[in-house]
Amino acid sequence: MENAEGACFHCGEPIPEGTSLFVQRDGQDRPVCCSGCQAVAELIFSSGLGRYYQFRQDLGRKAEEDLQKDLEAWRGCDDRESLWGAELAEGRRELLLQTEGIRCAACAWLIRSHMETRPGVQSVQVDTATGYTRIIWNPEKYTLSRLAGALMELGYKPHLPLASAEEQGRQEERRNSMKRLGVAGLGMMQVMMYAVGLYAGDAFGIGVAERSFLEWVSLMVTLPVLIYSGRIYFEGAWRSIRAGRPGMDVPVALAISLAFIASCYNFFRGAGEVWFDSVVMFIFFLSLGRHIEMMLRHRNLQAGTALARLLPEWAERITEAGRETIPASDLVDGDHVLVRVGESFPADGVLKDGSTDVDEALLTGESRAVNRRVGDAIIAGTINLSQPVEIEVTASGQETTISSLGRLLLLAQSKRPSTSAIPSWLVPVFIIAVLFIAGGTWLGWQFVDPDRAFSAMLSVLVASCPCALSLALPVVYAAASRRLLDDGVLLTRGEALQALTHVSNVVFDKTGTLTRGTPEITRVEINPVRTSYDEKQVLQIAAALESASAHPIARAFQLAGDDAHEGTSLKANNVAVYSALGLKGVINGSEWKIGSAGFVTPGADTAGDDHIWLSDEAGWVACFQLQDSLREDAENCIRELVDDGLRITMLSGDSTDAVDRIADRLHIADRHARQTPEMKLAKLEQMRASGSHVLMVGDGVNDAPILAAADVSMTVKGGAELANSAADMILTSDSLSLVNRAMETARRTRQLVRQNLTWAVLYNASVMPLAISGMLKPWMAALGMSLSSLLVVANASRLVRREQAGKPSGQPQQNKVEPV
């Protein structure tokens, strides 16, 4: 993959001005962006793995410049046996590490080649789709930290092996399903072959001895398939009966066991038909359908767990002996933890020392930082913005506020896509009806032709199996949520897709939804008596002062300062941060202050909340107005929604001025400013009462009741991530065009659901009379049933495949369906 001019050879990021770092390759100097990437590239070349660059399909991950701190933390865990992975024979361990930065098959090769030369490492496997690296190693010959170090040297980031148990379980499930499928497939091929002989014998004549030999062989092959691959259907049927809710597995188990027993009976008495071929074929196609369904489900889960990483992995604990870095999950109540500027808090706690600004956007969706002082409660996952502080832990790991809310979110995600079109009470009724019809068929045939009674009853049982019908909805929803996830939309409630197609009104929140929720400088006013300064100069001064801060407002100044930059850059010295007030610093020998009116010039007229003042020793120089900036694709999003015939409404708690400014740019006529949550709710209910179906797009916690009350709701990234539990869909990337994409996917989904349901109902309805009348042989019924389920699954997977065709060619094709 070739890199653009001025981009890093390894990671492809632009090379910062003034950096001149290179790696030597083929006598040429290749520029890199930082010493981290340089070290990685040099290591790759010197180990003879340079072909990675030739064959990779995606750029590398930007490397950390300083590995020592991470390595130090890993070293602290070397002695923990619980982190070494599952125990194998001869002291070896199987470790599963989730690794950041694995992007294509070349990465997998690079990791394998590099890691397998380490002493004590026996084999390494990399799953590019999920980012898991599986290492079989001997902890006595190589330490955990070196293992992690070897991955870090290559520019990848391993995570602590804590959540790998789930993945281990999923892998086990995948392997078991594959084994069952393989055994059933092999068995089916054999039995079908003997069946051809038997059918040919029926037509052209066959000796009694040969006939019974072929039947005997069929029995010998069917038995292991029935026991090995068919077991789950018996178990499923038994479970559902014991729970008092007979499920789809009951007629399946009944059909295969009856067919098998009757075939054995006929074989041993030496007269009548055998149906071994029908039994294995039925098992094989059912297993195939289940396998595909499971693969789709696993894909969704994997992407979901990656999003759930909200807490930092490591914490710096303060002990009497000094500081040590430990896994955050090891913290216990009462520990004291140091949190540096820009880091997020590893546990819930109480502030013990210092005062700082905290970004709680994770919880509240409010971008403005909150000041926290000694004794204030701190919530894990929020970000420390201005001062290094010490907290005393009050809750850690799974007990933290964020984890418990995160669990709720995961719970909502893992709920299986709802099959709301088939109410749950209907299933047992349906099953009982099928059993009655099957019994009736047998009874009826007793009067007509007792010899064919059993065969007809079997056909009814097999043909009625509503596999296609029961798969029709879940597979489409699984495929749709997969597709949405690839686009960046996390679906938490399956029904939402259905509801989305009925939507007639879209209600937007303003702050944080249509706008970014981060401030932008919209107006600069110079003090009329200080005209020696122009706009650019004051912006540069402000940027120099703010460059020390990580506050969202400081970001706005830093961006504006970059624009006003004219070769010479100013530097502020002795900068002091006054939490929630402003900053003070020395530029070119004179002292400057920037911040709120009260802080800068005590006694100045306070013009409002969003004004920031800049002053030197002689008085105020400039005044900045900061406003929320519009999301780039907001206009497009609204236009497309209007083109689709939807009515747009904007509800905001903000002032009329600010609302008008945004609404005018987006051409939204229906706008309401100064709305309290109760008023928003009333508006929404009014809309719904007049027959509209409402989609609500919002963010923060204050939107939660409205999100929950709307027919469908979406939250935007950067909003209160945990208010998301009230939302049906979560937009995980920073783009409003996802709203349009979700609408389109929903429409496609509805179309596919209709196709699938129509097909399944038509098929079952048309095949039933044939089965009752005995025209359908059991093997035909099994084949037809299986093919119709496969058709439904294939139809659903069109949703996923179409999206892949549209991907740019440079992207790795991660989501290929594995051949089964």
Next chain:
Amino acid sequence: MNMLYVLIPLALLLLAFAAWALIWAIRTGQFDDLESHGWSVVLDDDQKPPPETEEEKESKERKS
């Protein structure tokens, strides 16, 4: 037709072997990653530096 009594049991033996081989392959994880191994044909160099020894590793760590 007597051949049937030899050939079919033979086929069954082969079948049993195939089933065992398949299960063994799945259990040892050979179906877990179907992508990257294909790449090693084009990517693997014939010459690789000798594996790092313990002493080299330690001297490197001391340096950094």
